[in-house]
Amino acid sequence: RWLYGKQICLFYAFCGVLFGICSLSTLTLLSTVCCLKIRFPAYACAWTYAAIFACSPLAHWGEYGVEPYGTACCIDWHFTNVNTVAMSYTVVLFVSCFILPCGVIVISYSLILVTVKESRKAVEQH
Numbered sequence: 282r283w284l285y286g287k288q289i290c291l292f293y294a295f296c297g298v299l300f301g302i303c304s305l306s307t308l309t310l311l312s313t314v315c316c317l318k319i320r321f322p323a324y325a326c327a328w329t330y331a332a333i334f335a336c337s338p339l340a341h342w343g344e345y346g347v348e349p350y351g352t353a354c355c356i357d358w359h360f361t362n363v364n365t366v367a368m369s370y371t372v373v374l375f376v377s378c379f380i381l382p383c384g385v386i387v388i389s390y391s392l393i394l395v396t397v398k399e400s401r402k403a404v405e406q407h
Contacts, residue, residue: 282351282352283347283351283352283353283354289354290345290346290347290354291339291345291354293353293354293355294338294345294346294354294355294356295335295336295338295339295345297353297354297355298331298334298335298338298345298355298356299331299332299335300331302330302331302334302335302378303327303328303330303331305378305379305382306327306330306331306378306382307327308382308386309327309382309385309386310327312385312386312389312390313385313389315389315390315393316388316389316390316392316393319392319393319396319397320392320393320396334374334377334378337370338356338357338370341366342366342367342369342370343356343357343360343361343366343367343370343371343374344356344357344360344364344367345357346359346360356371356374358371
C-alpha cells in the first residue's frame with residue numbers, strides 16, 4: 282500500500298507525468314529539429330508543454346491518485362470513468378502527449394530518410 286500520504290502521492294504522480302511527457306516531448310523535438318536540419322538549413326520548449334499537462338490535475342482537470350496496486354501514484358485512470366472532465370483530460374493527454382508526438386517522430390524520420398535517399402542519388406549522379 283502507499284505509505285506516504287496524499288501530498289507525497291500528488292507530488293510523486295506529478296513528477297511521473299511531468300518527466301514522462303517531457304521525455305517524449307524532448308524526443309519529438311529532437312526528431313523535428315533533426316528533420317529540419319537535414320531537410321532545411323533552419324530550425325524550439327518541451328518543458329512548457331510537459332508542465333501544462335503535469336499541472337492540469339493539480340488544477341483539477343484530471344486527478345492524481347494511488348495506482349491500483351497501491352505502490353506508486355500517477356494519473357487516476359479510474360476517475361475518468363465517473364468524471365467527464367477527467368475523461369476529457371485523459372483524451373487530450375492521449376492525443377497531445379502520445380499520438381501527436383509519435384506521429385511527428387514518424388513523419389520527421391521518414392522525411393529524413395527521403396532526404397538522405399535523394400542526396401545519395403544526387404551524389405551517385407555526380
